[in-house]
Amino acid sequence: MNSDPFDFSDVGPAPKATPPAQQAPWLSGLNPAQREAVERLDGPVLVLAGAGTGKTRVLTTRIAHMIATGKAHPGEVLAVTFTNKAAREMRERVERLLGRPAAGMALGTFHSISARWLREHAELVGLKSSFTILDTDDQIRLLKQLIKAADIDEKRWPARMLAGLIDRWKNKALTPDRVPQGEGFNFADGRGLELYAQYQARLKVLNACDFGDLLLHMITIFQHHGDILTRYQNRYRRLLVDEYQDTNVAQYLWLRLLAQRPDDQPRNICCVGDDDQSIYGWRGAEVGNILRFESDFPGAHIVRLEQNYRSTGHILGAASSLIAANSGRLGKTLWTDAGSGDKITICGVWDALEEARTVGDRVEALQRSGHSLAEMAVLVRAGFQTREFEERMITLGIPYRVVGGPRFYERAEIRDALAYLRVLVQPDDDLAFERILNVPKRGLGPAAMQAINRLARLEDIPMSRAAAMLTDSEELRPQARRSLALFLEDFRRWREDLDHLDHPTLTEQILEDSGYIEMWQKDKSPDAEGRLDNLREMVSAMRDFDTLPGFLEHISLVMENQEASGVEKLSIMTLHAAKGLEFDTVFLPGWEEGVFPNQRAIDEGGLESLEEERRLAYVGLTRAKKRAIILFAANRQIFGQWQSSLPSRFIEDLDAKHVDTLNAQGLYSGQEGSMASGAWGGFQAMTPNRPVGRVGHAPAIVMRAEGTAHNPIGAVAAPSASANQGATSPSKAGWSAAACRKPKPPALPKETGCFTTNSAMARSCQWMATSWWSCLNIPEKNA
């Protein structure tokens, strides 16, 4: 919150004298490895911390230790995490250990810390301190404009693609002048770089930057202004980095610059990470950073944390056997002295509907036997998979929350409201201006927008100024001109109010005066009420901030879905979002080829991304303390098309001695009647509640393949179609769907499914014979 990084006024009294180390209460209960990681304060340290080995504890205790013993002043500590949640948690734990606030400590994400610093030095990169942080949405809109202006076909070269390209460059700390000519990236026949440069120039005019710029600008400043770098180096003598395996090149450079010390002084940098949990390669993370640590920081000490305190033996064993299939690991051997516990469960189901039903039933059963919903989680590969579970939980009345779902500030109404505020504090913000010019509708459509844009470009001025000029000209139709004048007049008035109204009140007034509230009140779609609620929530959240700019900064970096009630809820989230969390029970649905591992990862990234998928699976399994249930469905709808699917290869990686196949009771039940006939025997034979002996008849599958059967898959589609009828509309975006939803005839199988395509068929049959069998053939336990 404090914007001056060199302001020591809030750091409190100097720490007390050093107590004898052996009496330090915070050290008790640490195992020897943990203790070393905490106490070795001088020189570079790399802590290789396996899943559940007390990584956060080590990190927080280390900070508390150095402060409490007087080895470091809180103001010298710079601790970086990847998520705001991790940062928050870490601060809380440090302060709990210390028994007092650790004021002055820089603890936050790479991005939030950079943003704070950049506000100090914005002018050095051509920005004003009041710069706006654009989110992806703004970024795309801006790029779209540039692409259009460059006369490039938007269809062939979508803005998203360019955004991804620029992002990758920024992740590698490549400013436009540094992108190598031969860089293999192609966009619009080699015009990508040109557009990148234009984009950066445009950002400067808008007084804005994107996420990547936050780091990149700081790196540029550090590299060009040695005096500033030295100030930061001298201030932050204690660097700590969480999740080091996830750092990208830019973050790595950022850290290296800060960790640089004169030769006679130790580089007190402590990085904590786990190469087996590196799951952000797609976003530019370089596992190489962690693998290279020793050579980067000569004299580095490496501490391995291998005792796992989280999971029971079978879970750990299964996870270890899975990750062992990867190559190029630093290698750790996790162990636990907790009991072996339950084996992990693998459960095959017919389709996604049954998958959700199975999970729901299990959740209810656990709940009945006294388990808390807060200790259960459903972890999916990709965001879209959450829907089936949401719908099921709604039907069952099980409270749930989708963690890391659409962010609060990404909702349209919040973005609209924010756009008003952005224009208010920074009239140059064209993106915000454009967004609200005709929201709510005030007769300023495309024609007016175009006129403003043309003039703005011609005169090289912000749109708000161009708009003001247009109210004095004959260019717009009288009606539009009047409307525009009123719009600008509103802003003039609101700016006057800035001085004598507190910002939540002013915001309310703006939303009221502008007709924005009214717009939603008149809206008859079912979620209009929710949007008004969100706006109210936003206004009340503003009260926590002293200033409007402070709030805007916060919301663009941090704002998350806030948990209103204290009701215990089942967590549903992606595997990525689950990193760092733990639950007694973890459900892992969708373990099918194409879903997990993800098809794109298989197609594009080669072995490397396949291994990343496997690490993701490893992360998923190791979230479980006591129970892990893996599910896979034989059929799944993808893009509205039914596809047959095969169990994930990761299932096969699991050491059988840690695995149980589900008590197959009720597997496919309820649908059996409709599916009993036809050429469908092969699949049916595989239901584990059939005699195991029949399972092995591979020919049955071939039969099915040749059966060109509309029958079997028609039967699949039926239940799902009827489910659509009854399903409560999901929380988001359900408006028109709810109204026009009608029963549809069962979808026909897609001809290119793996049973009709030659190569796919061959492959699938092989899979059937090997992997699917082997996992279902495991002797059943408890019938």
Next chain:
DNA sequence: AACGGAGACCTTTTT
């Protein structure tokens, strides 16, 4: 200018 229907995309994962 506003609305509604048809058609093309689409799905990783996120600060």
Next chain:
DNA sequence: GGTCTCCGTT
């Protein structure tokens, strides 16, 4: 199946 964009109609 969903969402977004374009284009036609009022």
